[in-house]
Amino acid sequence: MTISPATLAAFRADIADISCVDDPKTIGLKSRDYYWYSPILKDQLDGKTGQLVVQPRSEAEVIAVAAAAARHKVPLTVRGGGTGNYGQCVPMEGGVILELTKLDQIIDIQPGRVICAAGARIEKVEQAVAQTGQMLSMFPSTKRLATIGGFIAGGSGGIGSLRHGMLRDGGNIDYIRVVTVDLIPDIIELRGVDILQVQHAYGTNGIITALDYALVPATDWLHAAALFDGYDAALNFAVAAQDSGLDSYLMTVVERRFSRFYKRLADYFPADRDAVFSMVAPDSIADFVALVAAHGGRISLQKSLNDLEDANLPPGWECGWNHTTLQALKLEPARWTYLQVAYPRPFDPALVLRQMQRYGEEMLMHHEMARMDGEVQIFALPLLLWTNRARTYDIIAEMETLDGCTIFDPHVITIEDGGMKEIDQAQIDFKKRADPYGLMNPGKTRAWTADMARR
Ligand SMILES: Cc1cc2nc3c(=O)[nH]c(=O)nc-3n(C[C@H](O)[C@H](O)[C@H](O)COP(=O)(O)OP(=O)(O)OC[C@H]3O[C@@H](n4cnc5c(N)ncnc54)[C@H](O)[C@@H]3O)c2cc1C
Known part of the structure; x- marks a missing residue:
């Protein structure tokens, strides 16, 4: 059509x-x-x-x-x-x-907040706030290309979520300005929990033009790789790091079968060890090193961002979240796809080992430490050997019913079938106001039907 x-x-x-x-x-x-x-x-x-x-x-x-x-x-x-x-x-x-990438003005920077146009690339916002000794509370690993408005409308969390929670958790976005798609467009300003009416709505219910995003004091993170002899040891270390309150901005656990995809890190991530990639606060690095040793691991890499760049090595954020998947798909594009998994709390590493046994060569494991609703939440973005649709959905069903995991299905286009899992009535009510003719990103929300459009 x-x-x-x-x-x-x-x-x-x-x-x-x-x-x-x-x-x-x-x-x-x-x-x-x-x-x-x-x-x-x-x-x-x-x-x-x-x-x-x-x-x-x-x-x-x-x-x-x-x-x-x-x-x-x-x-x-x-x-x-x-x-x-x-x-x-x-x-x-x-x-x-x-x-919207030309709508990219940085409007104001204050202690703890930046107000900017929605089309600003995240890296540009980051560079501007760095001049004031601050950094974004959280960003996706795509920050070089992604816009801040696109992150809010399409993303969920990322680097920094371990410290500052997910986008939906509140505190990260303070204000959103939305233009409605109407004969005489309106400007709607949302604050606090009202922001959830447009956050993660895939651009189906209004055009975000500006927003106010949280900043925190800048930290010169140390980008570290720690190696363990066993995925369980690597996971146990990562969980212990959370329990001990270690100050880190990213902690990604990647099993040894990923090492062939991390070409630039070949010297630091050998094929006979499982790795934990982290961004650790300088004040916590001594505790980090001691905890790695206590779990039988060793540090293979520990550098500031400047030193990493001088050595032509990738930053920690390009070793985690969906960049991990990208490393694999760049080298073996037709072979793999992936899943997005949230593990039941409290997290049990033994469950992951059972899954590794069950799926063998069909699944390569990658876990992310994050915080959700104020508590530690472990996610996984495992690589899945691509066979066919039926097998993919069999595995999804098994992980949900046998293991109690929640799968945010990355093989569907609607908000409800993917991450949200259910119709968000507040978002649909907002759509009636912000997109009364149902013109925005058609087909991306199941909850909107043609008969709801204004004639
Ligand atoms: C390698 C890789 C790594 C990733 N890592 C992460 C991660 O760590 N965390 C994460 O959450 N996501 C991640 N993603 C997904 C994606 O990169 C992020 O969600 C990103 O922030 C999207 O920003 P964008 O500007 O590219 O948005 P787009 O892809 O351009 O848009 C995303 C959605 O938002 C809507 N939209 C865009 N701008 C606006 C606006 N101004 N008003 C209303 N609607 C709008 C679009 O219609 C679309 O539905 C990753 C993706 C890749 C490929």
Whole structure:
């Protein structure tokens, strides 16, 4: 389903002063994200494209685009850096791709907060706040390409979640400014828990134009790799590090079969050891080293970010979260896909060993230490040998029913079937107000049906 050339021309005439791109190659590129991690999504989404890319530079231009979309009933897919993993940026019904990367102003920096435009790349925000001796409370491992608005609309947590919780936990985002897609667009400002009405809504219920994000005092993290003879030893160490209150910003546990994917770290992550990659506060490094030794491990790498860069080694954040998956898919693209797993609390490393035994060569293990609802939460992003859809869902069912894990299915495009697990009525109620014609990112929320749209 696409819009007619006449409708597109009328839409374009309404926004004549705003930058647009209509060459098919660019449109094709801007219609994709990292959905190709999933062979299932690849089958479903390859070839889906928008019809025009629009690149506003100011909120006034966003408002003009929103009004024109409502007037001509043009589907609108908002796009930041396009690094989402679930086809969140893929237009299912053609229409306009609203790319916000030129809406990137840093508006104000105060102790503990930065206010910026939603299209600012996270790394740019990070560089600006570093001038004030501060850093972001949390960021995704894609911070070089990803925008801060895209992280809030499509992400869940990441580097720093071990210290500051997940995005939904509160405290990380203080204010969001949203433009509605209506004949006369409104600007809605949300604070506190009301932010959850648009957070992780995949751009289905309003265009985020600006936000206020939490900062913490900058720390010169030490990026460390510790090696263990056994995945259980590595996991036990990581759990003990949480129990002892060690100050770390990232702790990623990766089993030895991943070592072949970590080419640049070949000297530090041999194939006969399991690794824990961490970002540790200088004040905690002595405790970290002692705890590694107490668990029978050894430190193979310990460097500041500057020293890592001088040695041409990757930073800790590119060794964890979905960058771990990316290392494997770069080398063996057709062979692997992945899962996103939350383990029941309290975490039991023995459960992981049973899973490793059960799945053998079919699954390579990778765990992330994080904090959710104020408590330590262990996630995994295991690599899964790709066979077929039925086998993938058999494994998902086993891990949920036998093991009590929760799987955030990365092989689906709707919010409800992926991370959220259920219809979020507050988000749908907000959509009625922010997207009354149902034009935003169609097909990405099951809870919205055509009959709900204003006529
Ligand atoms: C290698 C790799 C590692 C990753 N690591 C992490 C991680 O550590 N943590 C994590 O949470 N995610 C991670 N992701 C997923 C993704 O990178 C992040 O969620 C990222 O922050 C998305 O930002 P983006 O600008 O690329 O958003 P996009 O992919 O452009 O958009 C994501 C969604 O948000 C919507 N959107 C974008 N901007 C706006 C806006 N201004 N208003 C309303 N809706 C909007 C889009 O329509 C889309 O549905 C990873 C992905 C990859 C490929």
